Amino acid sequence: MWKNFYIKPNEIGILYHRSDFKKVLQPGEYTYFGRHWLVKTYDLNEAEADIENLELLLRNHGTELEQYLLIVKTTFNEAALVRLGQNWISIAPNQLRAFWRGFIEVEFHLFNLEENWELPNSFVQQLRSFALNGLKKFQIFEYEIGLLYVQNNFTRPLEPGEYAFWSIDKTVAVRSISRIVPNPDFPLEDILIEKHPDFVAAYCEIVELLPSQVAIVRYRGKVISILPPTSRKLFWQGVAVEIIDISTDAKLSPALISELVEGTAEVKTLSRNYLHICQVPPQHIGLLYINQEFQTQLQPGLNAWWSFGRSWQTETIDLRLQNMEVSGQEILSKDKVPLRLNLTAGFRIQDPLKAKNGLSDITGFLYKELQFALRGAVGERTLDALLEDKGAIDSSISEYIRQKAADYGIEVDSVGVKDIILPGEIKAILSKVVEAEKAAQANVVRRREETAATRSMLNTAKVMEDNPVALRLKELEVLERIAEKIDRIQVNGSLDSILTDLIRMNPQ
Incomplete structure (x- = not known):
């Protein structure tokens, strides 16, 4: 029995008889007698030869097979790169691979992973567009430095460029850090x-x-x-x-204050958590405490200290004249009249340290003392006395509060009662009293005027009694007044008769 075999031009065959390798067949026609002949063909367009029992065949027929095959064998510490025409593949350790010679250009390169697991730069350039198993590629840009980590341990820095590393049996990572x-x-x-x-x-x-x-x-x-x-x-x-x-000395110099405290917003954000800053306005004084102990007074201006390792506290005190209003104080006068008073006071702090050390609340202290002084001054005076001399209240309050404030370094400049507000019924009574007083004064004036008028009339009568001409003038004056009130006058007779007959005076 004859068996015919045909090997195509792009194929190669391996001849077996009863599963035993005999030889490699080139393209062409072959005839063998017997039914136990077998030919396995391989497409040469597939460069890698997928041959069964390759290792056994190489052991027994290596010399013959190596004429047609490129054998790549890696040990436990080796890896390989194989170029198949325009393509590349990688081969891991402990591998046996075969590739057909002649049809597709094949070359391979072995790498000892114990000596160097970094791929040479010449290969990195060729493999730029290929993703290969067991190889990790990295690119470090010109503005970066790469930190190479193997098994999570830093190995070395990487300058800008392209790199590739075998990562078959290890973890390889690169951390790129910007130099900008x-x-x-x-x-x-x-x-x-x-x-x-x-x-x-x-x-x-x-x-x-x-x-x-x-x-x-x-x-x-x-x-x-x-x-x-x-x-x-x-x-x-x-x-x-x-x-x-x-x-x-943790205080910042003026140059550092200008840079860190008054600089750009970005710098101020950086320094904010590290500085204790105190701005003392004009006509103010600052008090500095370190670890809750007083250190010094601060003059107007900007101050800053490093806040590390110490507890900082600053406080500013106004040295200008300040006003305080004590309003709506309801007090009984000595004669039990309920009054409502408003008080104002002007003060300034002369000794800030004495005031701060002696008082926990300066304005609260002054307010209460002014209340006490006002109640004392009003409570020991009657309503009439209060209304007659409000200045006495001011003097009494001023004398009291100045002494109290001076003990704590505070100067009271002025004190005065602004308003004394009476109850409604007391207002009505006082209004009637004033009205009666004014009415009595008006009656006195009226009587005085009537007496003077009577005396003047008596003197006039005495003059006219002895002087007919004066009497006649008075008659004409009266006639003129009467004529002013008459709309129409009809005259009958001569002017003399009018003047003599209109007003007849009894000579007796």
């Missing part, structure tokens, strides 16, 4: 500082502070960070670090 930001968040800074001093020395500026030190970090003249005591921090090289000792 001078104060990045380095992962596990303490580990970098303690375990990798070479990296820190080559790339970083390290700031380590004592418990009594504060650091201001500037980049290109601008504050980018403020570090509290005992801090340890990494920055990229190029920053300027100013370390300040606050063990004896």
